[in-house]
Amino acid sequence: MAPGGRTCKEILESYSSFGDYDIAANAEIKIASLSIKPTIMSGGKVGMSSTNGVYELLECPVCTSSMYPPIHQCPNGHTLCSNCKVRVQNRCPTCRFELGNIRCLALEKVAESLELQCKYQSLGCHDIFPYYSKLKHEQHCQFRPYNCPYAGSECSVTGDIQELVGHLKDDHKVDMHDGSTFNHRYVKSNPQEVENATWMLTVFKCYGRQFCLHFEAFQMGTAPVYMAFLRFMGDEDEAKKFSYSLEVGANGRKLTWQGVPRSIRDSHRKIRDSQDGLIIQRNLALFFSGTDGKELKLRVTGRIWKEE
Numbered sequence: 001m002a003p004g005g006r007t008c009k010e011i012l013e014s015y016s017s018f019g020d021y022d023i024a025a026n027a028e029i030k031i032a033s034l035s036i037k038p039t040i041m042s043g044g045k046v047g048m049s050s051t052n053g054v055y056e057l058l059e060c061p062v063c064t065s066s067m068y069p070p071i072h073q074c075p076n077g078h079t080l081c082s083n084c085k086v087r088v089q090n091r092c093p094t095c096r097f098e099l100g101n102i103r104c105l106a107l108e109k110v111a112e113s114l115e116l117q118c119k120y121q122s123l124g125c126h127d128i129f130p131y132y133s134k135l136k137h138e139q140h141c142q143f144r145p146y147n148c149p150y151a152g153s154e155c156s157v158t159g160d161i162q163e164l165v166g167h168l169k170d171d172h173k174v175d176m177h178d179g180s181t182f183n184h185r186y187v188k189s190n191p192q193e194v195e196n197a198t199w200m201l202t203v204f205k206c207y208g209r210q211f212c213l214h215f216e217a218f219q220m221g222t223a224p225v226y227m228a229f230l231r232f233m234g235d236e237d238e239a240k241k242f243s244y245s246l247e248v249g250a251n252g253r254k255l256t257w258q259g260v261p262r263s264i265r266d267s268h269r270k271i272r273d274s275q276d277g278l279i280i281q282r283n284l285a286l287f288f289s290g291t292d293g294k295e296l297k298l299r300v301t302g303r304i305w306k307e308e
């Protein structure tokens, strides 16, 4: 038997959170982001708040994400999503009763009749989706936020391009340059260390857009290499409209690369693993450095242009 006091309190809390929704500020945001089929719209304020109640009911009380079939419930009627169900060891997280295997078909049906705005509405998406296909759309919505393009550390910051540019500058202290040509020097003492991948990021602004130039060291199979590549801060469709070239060399030798910038939607690692950039073997890089292997000193020049 669960401790009585605790059970009581949890039930009370779950009721009071439903009672408060019509005055809570976040509930208003949810009303604004919700639309409903005319057939079940009861009109006016009543319709809106009852719809909002349905929306809240479709939120898993344990993990707060939207629930999709099979939606489960305990013998007392508390619902939870299928992900949470496998994690709670057959005990209802709300009342601690044994869960069993009861589906909440009524709620699944109600969800089917709903149409919802994409959750990135505030970022510019105005599409409306049936409840069950909304999630799929949102995974590919062109308005979804971008991940921070900085690599080499775990950074969980997301945002639109302007926010990320500010974040790269302020939080990662990334160098920002204007213009479509560049001439960059990479210097590193102790170039034998490849395991702790050294890498750098510079942001270039041209054609009114931003590009990330990555430079890093890693082990390709057994060979230590350096790699430089460009990423476009935007979607792939637009990235394809640009091209870039990179050059590195010294003493009359030169390596060149011409490519198409990759969208920052593609992870840094994915691009690196596909070798879609200028790759310089370490021996050659050290030869270009002209420092008898003591120091890496590479001059990388490049250009970005727009394909008409």
Ligand SMILES: [Zn+2]
Binding pocket: 060, 061, 062, 063, 064, 065, 080, 081, 082, 083, 084, 085
């Ligand atoms: Zn859940």
Ligand SMILES: [Zn+2]
Binding pocket: 074, 075, 076, 077, 078, 092, 093, 094, 095, 096, 097
């Ligand atoms: Zn329960």
Ligand SMILES: [Zn+2]
Binding pocket: 118, 119, 120, 121, 125, 126, 127, 137, 138, 141, 142, 143
């Ligand atoms: Zn969308």
Ligand SMILES: [Zn+2]
Binding pocket: 148, 149, 150, 155, 156, 157, 167, 171, 172
């Ligand atoms: Zn970041």
